[in-house]
Amino acid sequence: MTQAVQLKPESPILSINNIEVVYDDVIQVLRGVSIDVPQGEIVTLLGPNGAGKSTTLKAISGLLKTENGEVSRGDIHFMGERIDTQNASDVVRSGLFQVMEGRRIIEDMSVIENLKLGAYTRHDGQVNQDIEMVFNYFPRLKERTGLAGYLSGGEQQMLAIGRALMARPKMICLDEPSMGLSPLLVKEVFGIIEKINREQGITMLLVEQNANYALKAANYGYIMESGKIVLDGSKAQLLNNEDVKEFYLGGGNETRKSFKNLKSYKRRKRWL
Amino acid sequence: MNFELLLQLIINGLIVGLLYGVVGMCFVLVYKSTQIVNFAQGEFLLVGAWVCWAFLTYFQLPFFLGFILTLCFMAAFGVLLQMIVLRPMIGEPIISVIMVTIGLSIFFQSLTKWIFGVSPQSYPQVFDTQSVAIFGLNIEFAYLMSTVIALLIMVSFFLFFKYSKHGLAMRATAFDQQVAQSLGISVKQVFAMSWGIAATVSATAGVVIGMVNGVSDSLSSIGIKVFPAVILGGLDSIVGAIVGGVVIGVLENVAEFFDSQYLHIGNMYDIAPFYVLLIILWFKPYGLFGTRDIERI
Numbered sequence: 001m002t003q004a005v006q007l008k009p010e011s012p013i014l015s016i017n018n019i020e021v022v023y024d025d026v027i028q029v030l031r032g033v034s035i036d037v038p039q040g041e042i043v044t045l046l047g048p049n050g051a052g053k054s055t056t057l058k059a060i061s062g063l064l065k066t067e068n069g070e071v072s073r074g075d076i077h078f079m080g081e082r083i084d085t086q087n088a089s090d091v092v093r094s095g096l097f098q099v100m101e102g103r104r105i106i107e108d109m110s111v112i113e114n115l116k117l118g119a120y121t122r123h124d125g126q127v128n129q130d131i132e133m134v135f136n137y138f139p140r141l142k143e144r145t146g147l148a149g150y151l152s153g154g155e156q157q158m159l160a161i162g163r164a165l166m167a168r169p170k171m172i173c174l175d176e177p178s179m180g181l182s183p184l185l186v187k188e189v190f191g192i193i194e195k196i197n198r199e200q201g202i203t204m205l206l207v208e209q210n211a212n213y214a215l216k217a218a219n220y221g222y223i224m225e226s227g228k229i230v231l232d233g234s235k236a237q238l239l240n241n242e243d244v245k246e247f248y249l250g251g252g253n254e255t256r257k258s259f260k261n262l263k264s265y266k267r268r269k270r271w272l
Numbered sequence: 273m274n275f276e277l278l279l280q281l282i283i284n285g286l287i288v289g290l291l292y293g294v295v296g297m298c299f300v301l302v303y304k305s306t307q308i309v310n311f312a313q314g315e316f317l318l319v320g321a322w323v324c325w326a327f328l329t330y331f332q333l334p335f336f337l338g339f340i341l342t343l344c345f346m347a348a349f350g351v352l353l354q355m356i357v358l359r360p361m362i363g364e365p366i367i368s369v370i371m372v373t374i375g376l377s378i379f380f381q382s383l384t385k386w387i388f389g390v391s392p393q394s395y396p397q398v399f400d401t402q403s404v405a406i407f408g409l410n411i412e413f414a415y416l417m418s419t420v421i422a423l424l425i426m427v428s429f430f431l432f433f434k435y436s437k438h439g440l441a442m443r444a445t446a447f448d449q450q451v452a453q454s455l456g457i458s459v460k461q462v463f464a465m466s467w468g469i470a471a472t473v474s475a476t477a478g479v480v481i482g483m484v485n486g487v488s489d490s491l492s493s494i495g496i497k498v499f500p501a502v503i504l505g506g507l508d509s510i511v512g513a514i515v516g517g518v519v520i521g522v523l524e525n526v527a528e529f530f531d532s533q534y535l536h537i538g539n540m541y542d543i544a545p546f547y548v549l550l551i552i553l554w555f556k557p558y559g560l561f562g563t564r565d566i567e568r569i
Contacts, residue, residue: 066450092456104451106444117440121456167456 012036013171013203014060014096019074019084021052021059023067029055031227032074037171037205042197044206044214046248047224053207054101056224057173060205061098062088079170093121095170101207102179103156105163107149111141114148114159118166127166134162137192154185158192165196171203178210186210190217211248215239223248274533280410281525287415289521290422291477295494296501296513297429298470304446304508305466307366308358311373313474314495315380320346320475321482321491322388328396335398339479343472350471351464358467359460381492392488418480425473426514433510442466446508497524500549520545 014037021030030052037043047053058064059071060078065087076084083091105114115134119127135142138158144151148159157177164172177193178186190213197204208214215221221238223231231244238244295313302310323345327338357376361369403412433439445452445462453459478491501520505512527544531537 061454063450063454066453087458088453089456089458092454097456098454100451100454104448104454106447106451108447109440109443113440116437117444117455117457120437120441163455 013039013079014205015077016056016060017074017076019056019059019076020072021055021064021069022072023069028072029069029227030059033224033227033229034074035205035222035229037203038220040197040201040203041219042194042204042206042217044208044218044221045224046208046211046214046221048209050226051224052227053224054175057098057175057205057207059084060091060173061096062086062091063098063100089121092167092169095168096173097164097167097169097171098173099160099164099175099177101175103153103160105148105151105156105159107147109148110146111144111148111151111159114163115166118163119168121167130166130168134165137165137196138162153180154182154189157181157185157189161189161192161196165200165202169202171205173205173207175207176209177206178208178213186213190214193217211244215249277533278526278529281529282522283411284415285522285525286518287411287419287521288525289518290419290514291481291517292494292498292501292521293514293517294422294425294477295474296498296505296517297426297510298474299498299502300505300508300510300513301442301466302470303502304510305442306354306358306463308369308373309366310470311370312376312380312495313470313498314492315377315384316346316350316471316474317478317481317494318384318487318489318492319349319380319478320471321478321487322384324475324479325393325395325482325487326388329393335396342475342479346471346475347468350468353471354464354467359463362463377492377495381489385489388487390489392486392490394486395483398483412484414480414483418477418484421476421480425476429473429510438462438465497545500545500552503549503552520548523548 014035016033016035018032018034019030020028020032022028033052033056035043035045035056045053045056055064055069058067058069060076060083062083064070071084074084075082078091078094078096081094083094083096086094106117109117112131115131116127119130138155138161140155141158141162144155148156151159161172161174161177174193177189181189193204193206194217196202206214206218215235215238218235220234221232222229223238223244231238231241233241239249295317298316299310299313302308302313320342324338324342327333327341328335331338333341353376357372358369361372399413399417403410404416405411431439433443441452441455441457442462442465444455444457445459449459452462477494481491481494497520498517501516502513503516504519505514505516524541524544528541531540
């Protein structure tokens with residue numbers, strides 16, 4: 001914590017420095033990924049299936065070790081402390097909470113029990129107060145008294161985010177919060193994510209496939225393909241980038257691109 | 273038909289069955305949170321009963337002090353056993369881990385024989401009254417106490433898993449270890465805690481049974497008796513363990529009754545639960561290790 005105070009205001013709360021990740025000692029998934037997340041902002045990490053987005057998040061949260069993966073090169077610093085060598089529970093204690101892909105709530109527990117579990121690392125008596133705070137963000141959770149496994153997909157996602165809030169984190173990594181949700185619910189969930197970021201000042205790293213919503217919510221974005229960052233830029237830069245428009249947002253150039261141009265895009269990416 | 277004897281045996285069965293249920297709960301606790309089938313469960317009773325006996329006779333401590341010291345000892349015993357012997361086994365094939373627990377079982381049986389001798393020993397008199405008559409039935413006072421203790425343990429288990437932070441953490445770990453870790457729960461800690469609780473609670477059952485029957489090797493056989501109970505109960509359900517324990521307890525006493533009255537085969541008391549186990553495994557062949565086949569709905 002003392003190190004954190006000494007940080008300059010412009011230095012990022014999370015910085016990933018050229019990491020490589022290897023599963024089972026042989027399968028290389030990330031090939032030199034560097035990401036900076038500034039304090040208090042929403043940064044999004046976009047990319048297709050299998051690009052390594054979830055792996056990046058697991059490298060941050062330390063969950064990689066539970067899947068027999070490891071950061072074989074590079075380092076990750078959170079608030080000035082190196083976290084890639086720490087195990088998952090210590091990372092949570094240092095204030096970084098991951099909402100895993102697929103919500104992963106404890107299905108055979110009630111909503112309240114799930115929320116209490118989110119506060120597992122805390123030792124103050126304000127847990128009940130924070131449960132009320134979560135219910136303020138997600139009023140519909142308050143009405144659900146049965147097992148969390150019976151909640152709808154959207155409600156489970158809300159519970160997963162609420163559970164993260166219970167830990168009073170400095171930063172939340174969200175892995176595909178829009179997965180499996182109807183467009184209306186996606187809108188609602190993203191609205192709440194932005195609201196939490198605004199009101200609580202919690203920094204967010206948002207992994208998404210739904211580039212449209214993610215870029216609207218974020219201040220800055222990274223695009224990842226096959227284990228590398230191929231493009232990064234501010235919201236405006238990415239929204240106006242022709243390639244991003246074509247490949248991630250739909251639309252783009254009026255004239256349909258030919259295969260030749262597609263190939264040139266691929267070639268260009270390799271150099272980035 | 274001797275109804276009075278039958279009733280007496282059924283009540284005995286209920287009382288013993290509750291103790292089976294308590295030991296079964298410990299078995300299920302370890303199985304659920306660490307996926308280890310603990311064949312050394314019975315030795316927890318044995319070690320606990322011997323340690324308490326040593327406190328009471330060698331050191332001449334008053335019963336409650338000796339009992340509490342035993343519980344502290346067993347908590348440390350369970351935690352250390354997990355940390356030293358079983359933690360390095362994490363990630364090894366399930367059969368290796370089971371072999372280790374069988375090895376532990378043999379080791380502690382021999383160790384207690386070596387330290388305390390082979391002859392059964394009885395506890396010093398703890399309660400003034402030997403037995404009480406309830407509805408004209410003689411019930412040993414220690415048994416009555418054991419029922420109270422068993423019920424207390426069950427209620428505290430319920431409260432622990434429902435309301436305490438660590439209880440919730442253990443349930444979360446049982447549900448999904450990766451998620452538990454993402455919430456900041458140290459899975460290693462949960463594993464150690466579950467062994468500590470299992471050892472402590474089993475030792476309580478060991479002391480209670482030891483007070484009635486004396487301390488001897490046969491205490492560890494409770495660990496085997498618990499198998500039919502937990503399999504009947506569904507292996508990963510704590511409520512199931514209690515129900516299974518009571519059913520097995522009553523069943524062996526009723527079997528004993530019919531054997532002594534009509535069949536005269538002999539030793540049905542010990543064998544009947546295993547017949548039940550065989551029949552259950554007949555219909556659920558993967559009941560024991562096939563965790564995937566067990567679906568709680």
